[in-house]
Amino acid sequence: MKLKEFAKKVGLSPTTVSRALSGYPEVSETTRARVAEAAMRLGYSPNVNAVRLKTGRAGAIGVVMGRAGEFHFAEFMAGMAERLVAEETDILVIPMADPNHEDEMQLYRRLVESRRVDAIIVHSPKPNDERIALLHELGMPFLVHGRSAIDVPHAWLDIDNEAAIKRATSHLIDLGHRRIAMINGRPGATYALHRDSGYRMALQSHGIEPDAQLIANGNFTDELGFRFARSFLEQPNPPTAFVAGSMMTALGVYRAVRSLGMQIGRDVSVIAHDDVFPYLTADNMVPSLSATRSSMRAAGTRCADLVLQLLSGRSPLEIHELWPVELILRESTGPARPSSP
Amino acid sequence: MKLKEFAKKVGLSPTTVSRALSGYPEVSETTRARVAEAAMRLGYSPNVNAVRLKTGRAGAIGVVMGRAGEFHFAEFMAGMAERLVAEETDILVIPMADPNHEDEMQLYRRLVESRRVDAIIVHSPKPNDERIALLHELGMPFLVHGRSAIDVPHAWLDIDNEAAIKRATSHLIDLGHRRIAMINGRPGATYALHRDSGYRMALQSHGIEPDAQLIANGNFTDELGFRFARSFLEQPNPPTAFVAGSMMTALGVYRAVRSLGMQIGRDVSVIAHDDVFPYLTADNMVPSLSATRSSMRAAGTRCADLVLQLLSGRSPLEIHELWPVELILRESTGPARPSSP
DNA sequence: GCAAATAGCCAAACCGTTTTCAATTTTAGA
DNA sequence: TCTAAAATTGAAAACGGTTTGGCTATTTGC
Numbered sequence: 001m002k003l004k005e006f007a008k009k010v011g012l013s014p015t016t017v018s019r020a021l022s023g024y025p026e027v028s029e030t031t032r033a034r035v036a037e038a039a040m041r042l043g044y045s046p047n048v049n050a051v052r053l054k055t056g057r058a059g060a061i062g063v064v065m066g067r068a069g070e071f072h073f074a075e076f077m078a079g080m081a082e083r084l085v086a087e088e089t090d091i092l093v094i095p096m097a098d099p100n101h102e103d104e105m106q107l108y109r110r111l112v113e114s115r116r117v118d119a120i121i122v123h124s125p126k127p128n129d130e131r132i133a134l135l136h137e138l139g140m141p142f143l144v145h146g147r148s149a150i151d152v153p154h155a156w157l158d159i160d161n162e163a164a165i166k167r168a169t170s171h172l173i174d175l176g177h178r179r180i181a182m183i184n185g186r187p188g189a190t191y192a193l194h195r196d197s198g199y200r201m202a203l204q205s206h207g208i209e210p211d212a213q214l215i216a217n218g219n220f221t222d223e224l225g226f227r228f229a230r231s232f233l234e235q236p237n238p239p240t241a242f243v244a245g246s247m248m249t250a251l252g253v254y255r256a257v258r259s260l261g262m263q264i265g266r267d268v269s270v271i272a273h274d275d276v277f278p279y280l281t282a283d284n285m286v287p288s289l290s291a292t293r294s295s296m297r298a299a300g301t302r303c304a305d306l307v308l309q310l311l312s313g314r315s316p317l318e319i320h321e322l323w324p325v326e327l328i329l330r331e332s333t334g335p336a337r338p339s340s341p
Numbered sequence: 342m343k344l345k346e347f348a349k350k351v352g353l354s355p356t357t358v359s360r361a362l363s364g365y366p367e368v369s370e371t372t373r374a375r376v377a378e379a380a381m382r383l384g385y386s387p388n389v390n391a392v393r394l395k396t397g398r399a400g401a402i403g404v405v406m407g408r409a410g411e412f413h414f415a416e417f418m419a420g421m422a423e424r425l426v427a428e429e430t431d432i433l434v435i436p437m438a439d440p441n442h443e444d445e446m447q448l449y450r451r452l453v454e455s456r457r458v459d460a461i462i463v464h465s466p467k468p469n470d471e472r473i474a475l476l477h478e479l480g481m482p483f484l485v486h487g488r489s490a491i492d493v494p495h496a497w498l499d500i501d502n503e504a505a506i507k508r509a510t511s512h513l514i515d516l517g518h519r520r521i522a523m524i525n526g527r528p529g530a531t532y533a534l535h536r537d538s539g540y541r542m543a544l545q546s547h548g549i550e551p552d553a554q555l556i557a558n559g560n561f562t563d564e565l566g567f568r569f570a571r572s573f574l575e576q577p578n579p580p581t582a583f584v585a586g587s588m589m590t591a592l593g594v595y596r597a598v599r600s601l602g603m604q605i606g607r608d609v610s611v612i613a614h615d616d617v618f619p620y621l622t623a624d625n626m627v628p629s630l631s632a633t634r635s636s637m638r639a640a641g642t643r644c645a646d647l648v649l650q651l652l653s654g655r656s657p658l659e660i661h662e663l664w665p666v667e668l669i670l671r672e673s674t675g676p677a678r679p680s681s682p
Numbered sequence: 683g684c685a686a687a688t689a690g691c692c693a694a695a696c697c698g699t700t701t702t703c704a705a706t707t708t709t710a711g712a
Numbered sequence: 713t714c715t716a717a718a719a720t721t722g723a724a725a726a727c728g729g730t731t732t733g734g735c736t737a738t739t740t741g742c
Contacts, residue, residue: 002728003729031691046729053390074415078406080436081437092434278562280592345698354723356722369721372721
């Protein structure tokens with residue numbers, strides 16, 4: 001049903017009906033109630049496309065999805081959804097063809113120009129991320145999930161990866177570990193750099209020299225967790241502890257350790273980063289996994305919230321949130337055993 | 342830049358420009374090329390909201406996301422994205438507030454009325470799924486990922502869960518197993534019923550009576566996999582094999598088996614369903630996991646494809662795809678050991 | 683009691699396209 | 713060369729709302 005038609009049924013002008021439904025103050029409370037009731041009863045709702053054309057708002061927040069099919073992604077979106085469900089805002093998932101840089105920038109440019117979204121959430125930024133520069137230049141509201149060192153004003157929410165990993169590493173050192181391996185995410189993203197930095201800071205503040213032989217980067221898969229852990233453990237001077245980038249990585253590490261006949265928490269300690277997934281919990285692993293923990297879902301919820309604030313006029317400069325990360329100690333960490341000489 | 346403005350720069354009428362860009366045949370090849378070039382050079386692209394209002398197309402396919410934050414979801418969407426990236430079609434993720442039935446139907450109704458999507462993909466249908474009836478009634482194009490027995494014409498794509506599980510179960514029986522546990526998904530969805538049916542068919546055709554004590558339903562989480570497997574194994578007459586609903590469930594089962602000092606593939610056999618995730622592969626588990634396998638990503642790609650066909654006029658009645666499921670045998674399955682009497 | 687202010691409502695313009703219908707130019711046929 | 717048919721192009725009318733500015737009633741202030 002169209003506005004005109006509906007307005008006629010209610011016995012009012014389209015103008016008044018439109019205002020009544022949008023909650024403008026110039027319409028009396030009685031009329032508003034009457035209109036609202038009639039809309040509900042007759043099932044009238046404005047054509048979104050007309051509204052969007054007229055108002056220039058798209059009613060959607062864009063999220064660019066890479067090809068990798070990250071398992072974090074669904075959880076983050078579920079969090080966003082939690083916040084947006086009450087709002088009249090959807091999540092628009094934009095597929096990214098190739099992780100090719102040129103194409104990616106083109107994608108963002110077109111996305112902005114197409115006006116399909118009111119705001120964009122940028123994931124896994126790099127220290128000098130051109131997407132941020134571009135979006136700023138194009139005047140598109142956006143929020144960065146993660147951090148960038150780029151000199152362009154932007155809103156962001158990040159977890160304190162550096163502090164988290166520093167603390168995790170320090171804890172391992174306090175337990176007596178000296179050879180601590182680090183399985184990080186893909187190089188380039190700020191979060192990976194921060195984690196690396198936290199790792200190195202912890203080592204160096206205890207006078208331990210980082211060993212390139214114990215540091216690896218790659219996707220968060222169980223397979224890489226296994227391969228890296230296995231190759232580290234087979235070195236002449238193997239690590240006695242691991243810092244792993246994700247739950248999947250941790251699964252791989254567990255397997256590698258076991259496959260060599262060693263025991264997690266006794267022969268080898270493991271701390272991983274846990275984004276809190278309902279389907280795979282650190283607490284239920286055997287032995288239970290010590291983890292740096294921060295809810296990806298909560299981040300999604302908050303990011304959606306912040307984007308809405310951004311859209312209602314709050315300055316990006318005011319929106320900077322750094323979330324602390326918990327360190328939960330469980331059974332996968334234990335004192336270093338005196339190495340056999 | 343607006344069409345009018347752009348048309349002026351090119352020295353043509355808005356009409357012709359619009360036609361040139363949309364590929365209508367009435368415009369000469371030379372002009373089309375000229376317009377296309379100018380559009381690229383000047384960065385003109387039509388305002389989507391205007392186009393949508395005028396054409397009535399939304400340019401998006403809707404996917405309703407439950408609160409559960411399924412890990413399958415991201416993979417399916419990544420698959421869709423693979424197909425849609427070349428198309429001018431986005432994925433609209435609609436958050437679902439409560440899994441409350443009333444609300445869910447209301448959500449679908451509103452989604453249709455809002456005209457934000459051209460088509461909807463319905464996941465995990467039930468045998469008599471009211472969403473299907475509703476969408477059909479409202480005349481919204483939709484595709485069901487999974488199957489429903491409802492007597493309403495609809496397009497669907499499903500994997501052959503029944504045959505897959507029947508085959509997996511039969512294989513276990515052939516290996517000599519008689520006590521085979523089944524950890525299925527949440528009850529209600531057709532896929533769970535089909536799996537249950539496949540399981541029972543296999544048992545019964547070998548003269549084995551299904552034992553309710555060995556059948557469980559629940560979310561696909563490692564925790565439930567562990568809990569169910571553990572409780573089954575602690576029964577007086579424990580199972581010697583498991584059919585598990587997902588990779589996460591399998592992780593839990595593995596843990597449970599190990600925690601009781603038994604060995605997967607020797608003391609207990611396991612077959613799980615593998616949706617093929619890049620971050621957790623059956624092949625890399627230890628021992629490697631025998632699995633019924635079907636790529637969730639490929640399903641997403643194909644579903645997107647079929648939806649596009651649906652939108653370009655193909656009848657839903659013609660669109661019925663039942664995908665066979667592979668059974669990959671690895672190390673987690675082995676002959677039943679003679680039980681100690 | 684009267685002017686001014688305030689509510690409450692409406693007509694019409696506009697958002698930026700697509701598309702119908704008509705006009706114009708080209709091409710083909712005789 | 714002229715005419716009918718075909719190929720191009722344009723003007724203007726939608727699409728379905730929101731919003732500006734104006735117009736009546738009704739209050740309010742003095």
